Amino acid sequence: MERIPAKTELGKRGALVADVNCSRCGLEPESTNHILSSCIWARAIWWQIRVWLKLPNPDQTDAPAQILKWIDTLAGLKDWKNVVIAIAFTTLWQIWKARNDMEFEQKSISIHKTVEDIKMYSYGLKTRDRWCD
Ligand SMILES: [Zn+2]
Structure with missing residues (x-):
């Protein structure tokens, strides 16, 4: 919903962003x-993450809302969709966290490390359900 403090949002709120x-x-x-x-x-x-979960290619992925809406359209059981949605939120969180590590600590977190962290934090979901291996 464009409410997290991205640079363009901070600018709209009056903050000086170089x-x-x-x-x-x-x-x-x-x-x-x-x-x-x-x-x-x-x-x-x-x-x-999509390849890891063996999901088809989505049509629109320009916004998190589009990604979540696309997951909802996937064929499959409700429990499986809930796992995919939980992993999608984990993905959003890790992307935001890696962005903040870069922005505030000049710490570059690689794509590989971010994906590994998403898989690690999703491990409980992955082992509980057999759809993701
Ligand atoms: Zn960019």
């Missing part, structure tokens, strides 16, 4: 949707 571009790619203004889904860095993470 450079509104994304700290990861540097190509576009840093909005919530950009950080969490449309940045090439986020897209690479989502792609790896």
